[in-house]
Each structure stands twice: as structure tokens, then as C-alpha cells.
Amino acid sequence: MNNQTQQSTIIDDEDDDFWDLVACATSYIALYYVMYIHKEPCMTSFLTGERWMNELLSGNERRCFNMLRMNPDVFQQLCNDLETEYGLCSSHRMSVIEKVGLYVYTLSKGASNRDVQERFQRSGETVSRVFKEVLDAMDGLVRDILRQRDPEFKEIPSKIAHNDRYMPYFKDCIGAIDGTHISVVVPEEDQLRYRGRKGIPTTNVLAACDFDLLFTYFLPGWEGSAHDSRIFLDAVGNPSLKFPYPPRGKYYLADKGYPERVGYLTPYPKVKYHENEFRGAPPRGSKEIFNRAHSSSRNCIERAFGVLKARWKILGKMPQYSLQDQNRIICGAFALHNYIRRNTIRDEAFRIIDEHPDFIPPDVLQDVANHCSQPATESSGTKEMSIVRDNITSSLMASRRNRRH
Structure with missing residues (x-):
């Protein structure tokens, strides 16, 4: 092949490379134009x-x-x-x-x-x-x-003061405490720690509420495998968590999953407690009478949890946010619960609860049954609160005898 032919071949190859480069660049420009400049509108509904x-x-x-x-x-x-x-x-x-x-x-x-x-x-x-x-x-x-309306707890709650079932027996009670599990999305390596009794990743939230079903304190962030008593002891033992401690002579109602301490009144152990256990079988003996009265007055927090979870479905199927934002979302749901309760008198969800004082949603009842399966160990303060419990029991029994006569 002579020199002239070789040069012609080289020129033809260079032309082919050039046009290939032009075609490639053109396709990229067209793709960019379609994707970023002349995109087909997606959100076109009239109902914005x-x-x-x-x-x-x-x-x-x-x-x-x-x-x-x-x-x-x-x-x-x-x-x-x-x-x-x-x-x-x-x-x-x-x-x-x-x-x-x-x-x-x-x-x-x-x-x-x-x-x-x-x-x-x-x-x-x-x-x-x-x-x-x-x-x-x-x-x-x-x-x-998310705070108590009466920080010094000077007033008897109206739901107690105006109800013969609880007055004067629980006149020193300022509310109830309990824990609830809320679903969260966590990385795979953390799922074992967060997998609670429901078998899915949850966070165990400690909360306190008053008898108007208003939350006065809550502590989110604990993994679902943590026991309620452990979370409670951390809350009351760590001043930075700002738990609203009951004043001397006042107390919260707590179930048997919590330790007995001064300011926290628990039921008699190894005795029937929840309302559904007394269906068809009225309480027998002083301890069962006390436990039923304790359960009936403490169900305010179970009912509050029921309204909270029924209203905000995100607490049962949390989307994929960061764990920090998930906790903030939970906080927001608790805050909106209080906001609605304080600012309306005709809310449909609260109406059902107010008209049926003993109604607790079935899913909350199941949580309660699981929650109480492991009673906490007793601790300091047991004797003092046992005296309070026995005094209330004596008053309930005396009132019962007076009604018979």
C-alpha cells in the first residue's frame, strides 16, 4: 500500500472517530435535556x-x-x-x-x-x-x-374529687405512669436490641398522665427490649431527665411491673387486678377490692395511649426517617394529643373515651397483659407505700360495709 492510500485510510478513521464522538455527545445532550430541562410534568392534578x-x-x-x-x-x-x-x-x-x-x-x-x-x-x-x-x-x-398544669400538685384532680368511686380514697393521687411500645425503623445491626415483646423493632416510651388524659411527662428513645422498671428507675434517678416527682404525701398509680417506691402506689401482688379479670366474678376480699379500684383509677393512662395510637397511625407504621427524627415524631404525636385535648370539647376520639370511662381499646388491653407478666422486685419505700395501700383498703371496706347497712 502506497503512502497516499495510507494517509487516506488514516483520515477516514479520524473522521469516523470524530462523528462517533459527535453522536455520543449529542445523545448525552439530548438525555440531559429530556431529564433536567424539558422534563415531562409529574404532579399535574388540579387538586393541589x-x-x-x-x-x-x-x-x-x-x-x-x-x-x-x-x-x-x-x-x-x-x-x-x-x-x-x-x-x-x-x-x-x-x-x-x-x-x-x-x-x-x-x-x-x-x-x-x-x-x-x-x-x-x-x-x-x-x-x-x-x-x-x-x-x-x-x-x-x-x-x-407536655407538662403538668398544676406543677405543685396542690389541687385534687376534678375527676377524683367529683367521683364517689375514688373520693376520698385516692385524693392524694396525682396521675398514673406506664410504658408503651411504638414501632420504629432501625438498622439491621440494632434490630435485636429494639425487638420487644411484639416481635418487631419498637421503642419503649415511659409516660405519665393526669386524669384528664393529658400527658404530663414522657421519655422516648429506649430500645424495645428494655424493661419498664429499668426505664422508670433511670427517669426518676437522673435529674437531667426532669421527671415531675410527686411531693411528699402525693403519689402516682403504677402497675405491678414497677418497683414499689415512695410516691408510687402499686397494687397487691399475686391478686387479680385488671377489669377484664373481674368479669362474671366480682372482687372477693379486701385485696381484690383494692386492686379493682386501683386498676379502674389507673386506666386513665391506658385510655390515653389508646386514643394516641388510634389517632396517629404513624406510631404503628413508622416511615424510614433517622432514629432521632423518629423520636421527634413520637414527641410531636404526644404534643398534638395534649393540644387537641386542651383546645376542643367535641373531639370524636375523646368523646368515645369520655362517654365510656372503663373502655380500653383491645390492642391496649393486650399490651397491658404482656406488660404485667413480669412483676418488678420490691425496693426501698415498700413499707411506707404498703401502709398507704392498706389504709385505702380499710377505707374502701368501711365504705362497703356502710352501704350494706
Whole structure:
């Protein structure tokens, strides 16, 4: 092959490489254009998040309650408080109402990011960012509303004072304490520690509530395998956790899963306790009479847990957030529970509980049965609280004899 032919071949190869490079570059430019410049719209529904929220708030109250688990007037008050008191701001493209609606809808339904995208016609990035904004604002509400209304516990709770079943026997009682398990999503290496009695990863939350079903304290973050008594002893033994200790002469009601200590009244051990154990078989003897009265008055916290979990489905199917944010979401659910209780007198969920004082949701009853399977060991303070328990029992028996005569 002569030199001229060789040069022609080289030129042809170079031309082929050039046009291959042009074709490759053109395809990449076209792909970039389609993906990032001329994307096919995804969220095209006419019923945007803003329009949907306006429909909910201006339509039938039942529809708003079904979607957001609160009445329209309470929701609008919540939006106003988060904006004026806790720094939540509207943006150029989203109002405070839509932001809070997105957050509350997520808690109400346990909705995933994709579900919220479709419902509010927003991108996944926008959903995540807005949810975090409201979560940050809720931190302030959590601090302000999850506390006792009477810090010094000077007043007898009205639910005790105006009920012959409990007055004067439990006049020194200031509330009840208990633990509840809430599902969480954890890395595979942590699942064994967090797997509780339900067989799924959970966090064991200690809480205290008053007789109006308002939570006055809660401690999230413990793994589901931790026993309630261990969490309780950490809460009352660590001043930084700010547990509201009962004043001298006052006490919380606690079940037999907790240790006997001064200020915490437990039932008689190895004696029937829960209401369902007395069905068809009235209490016999002084200890059973006390235990039934103790259980009936302490069920305020079981009923509070029941309303909480029935209202906020996210507590049963937590989406994949960081563990820190999952705990903050749990805190927000507790805070919204108190907020609704304090700001409405006609909430459907609380109405059912108020009209049936002894009603406890079945799933909570099952939790209670499992919770009490391992009684705690006795500790210092047993003798003093045993005297309190015996005195209440004597008063109950005396009252029972007087009614017979």
C-alpha cells in the first residue's frame, strides 16, 4: 500500500472517530435535556395541596377529622400558634396551612414520602424539607405543652374529687405512669436490641398522665427490649431527665411491673387486678377490692395511649426517617394529643373515651397483659407505700360495709 492510500485510510478513521464522538455527545445532550430541562410534568392534578386543604377546612367537619384527625377550628388554631409562637413561616410557594397539613396528614395516616407527594402534588425533596420545617417548629410546642398544669400538685384532680368511686380514697393521687411500645425503623445491626415483646423493632416510651388524659411527662428513645422498671428507675434517678416527682404525701398509680417506691402506689401482688379479670366474678376480699379500684383509677393512662395510637397511625407504621427524627415524631404525636385535648370539647376520639370511662381499646388491653407478666422486685419505700395501700383498703371496706347497712 502506497503512502497516499495510507494517509487516506488514516483520515477516514479520524473522521469516523470524530462523528462517533459527535453522536455520543449529542445523545448525552439530548438525555440531559429530556431529564433536567424539558422534563415531562409529574404532579399535574388540579387538586393541589393548597386546594385540597381549603376544601377540607371549608367542608364537612367529618372529612377534615378523617384526614387530619382534628376539627377544622383546632387545626387552624394550631397553624396560627406554630406561626406566631414557634417560628413556622410560609414560603413563596407554600402557605403555613399546607405545610402543617402535610405534617399532620403524615402522622395521621403513617404516610410515606411518595404517598404525601401524590396527595399534595409536591416533589419528594419538597415533602422532606417541609416536614422537617414543621418538625422543628413542633419541638417548641412539645416543650410547652407536655407538662403538668398544676406543677405543685396542690389541687385534687376534678375527676377524683367529683367521683364517689375514688373520693376520698385516692385524693392524694396525682396521675398514673406506664410504658408503651411504638414501632420504629432501625438498622439491621440494632434490630435485636429494639425487638420487644411484639416481635418487631419498637421503642419503649415511659409516660405519665393526669386524669384528664393529658400527658404530663414522657421519655422516648429506649430500645424495645428494655424493661419498664429499668426505664422508670433511670427517669426518676437522673435529674437531667426532669421527671415531675410527686411531693411528699402525693403519689402516682403504677402497675405491678414497677418497683414499689415512695410516691408510687402499686397494687397487691399475686391478686387479680385488671377489669377484664373481674368479669362474671366480682372482687372477693379486701385485696381484690383494692386492686379493682386501683386498676379502674389507673386506666386513665391506658385510655390515653389508646386514643394516641388510634389517632396517629404513624406510631404503628413508622416511615424510614433517622432514629432521632423518629423520636421527634413520637414527641410531636404526644404534643398534638395534649393540644387537641386542651383546645376542643367535641373531639370524636375523646368523646368515645369520655362517654365510656372503663373502655380500653383491645390492642391496649393486650399490651397491658404482656406488660404485667413480669412483676418488678420490691425496693426501698415498700413499707411506707404498703401502709398507704392498706389504709385505702380499710377505707374502701368501711365504705362497703356502710352501704350494706
